[in-house]
Amino acid sequence: MIPSFFIAHGAPSLAIKKNGYTRFLEEHFAGLPRPRAVVLFTAHWEASMQMISGVDQYGMIYDFRGFSPELYEMVYPAKGDVELAEEIADLYAKNGISCQIDDKRGIDHGAWVVLHLIYPAADIPVVAMSVNPTLSPEEQYEIGKILAPLKERDVLIMGSGGTVHNLSTLDWHKEEEAEQASADWANQFDKWLEIQLNNWNLDQLFRYEEKSSGGLVSVPTNEHFIPLFIAMGAGDQNRKARLLYRSYQYGTLSLSCWQFD
Template sequence: MMPSYFFAHGAPSLVLEEHAYTDLLKNFASHTTKPKAIVIFSAHWEEPVQTVSAVDLYSTIYDFGGFQDDLYRMTYPAPGDRSLSDQIQSLFTEHGIPSRLNEERGLDHGSWAVLKLVYPDADIPVVALSVNRYLTNEQQYEIGKALSELREQDVLIIGSGGTVHNLRSVNWRAEGVDEWAGAFDGWLQSKLEAWDTESLFKYRELAPHAQMAVPTSEHFIPLLIAMGAGDANRQATLLHRSYQYGNLSLSCWQFN
């Protein structure tokens, strides 16, 4: 069964950077089975109703400003998969999750910056999905769980976001890691590895420095969704964790 994954997408410039985390992303395909399709939830696509892309060929969205010129010349013209989009919508219906299709939206940097590092040829069909910060954490998990059977069809489910993502607190010149960021991620690791969903769903009340680490939830949600997709076996493995600018986390979790 294909594992599901959470990838931190960091800053948009991630796709141009060279360090241990980008090395992991670039080598990911050489250590895993090539998927038949990719389903990706991006923190940068928010909708009030769960939305499923249904396009033939993706355009590239440059949803950022002030970065290197090279970023605005990059494209990721991945094909869509309308039959998979329809199947996803059917699965949501079966699990009582309202959804709708979107036949126009391209891929934002939460999707294409990661996918360009992992599968640079853009030759694997992609279905992009939105997130909704106003659902409960239990509902986020259930969205991933509703799609878990796709893993048996060699479909790769990815959540793209960031466990510690507070742009007001980043220090562009920092070299070390802020203690509060490490404390939050340490708590998170212990709960993920124990598959302690009861605590995870209450992370805002229980985790140290949760408000600093997750001032708004849209970047944390993809982690819960990816975890939900791994509900059948409930095994979480941390593949990488590092930080940029003092507290912007770059982490990768695998859920089997």
């Protein structure tokens, strides 16, 4: 059965950077079996109802400002999978989750930055998915768990976001990748998170705001954290978590990749 993944998408500039993290993503996914499709929950598509992309061909969304002009010229010509989108909608309907298929929205940088690095040929169909910040961690986990049967048919379920994502704390002059964050609270939170994920401690994880060290400042808003719970839920059957990579950009912006077998 194909694993699910949580991948930090970092800053948009990651799409044109060559560093340890980008090399890891390129090499790791090149060595994995090729999925027949990717279902990707992106932190940059927020909606009060679960939205499912049902387009044939994606347009580009450049949902950022102030970066290199090169980024605004990038094109990731991802194709959709309408049949898979309808299957996902049916799975959610059978499990009492309201959802809707969107046949117009393009692909945002939370999705195309990651996809550009792991599948540069853009030859694998993609179904982009929204996130709902108002749901509880338990509900986020269930959203991923419901899709787990798709993994048996070589569908890759992925969450794209970031475990430490507080833009107000970033040092924009410190772009180079580092193994440790520049702030103790960021390191403490990611280490706490690693312990809980390795032990699949849902009670602690679902109450991360009160149980963790550094959680409130590391996760000031939850839209980038939500995809972690979703990807984890898709791995509920075996409950095995593996940290494949972790570093930091701009001092405290986490670049991490988790695999859920």
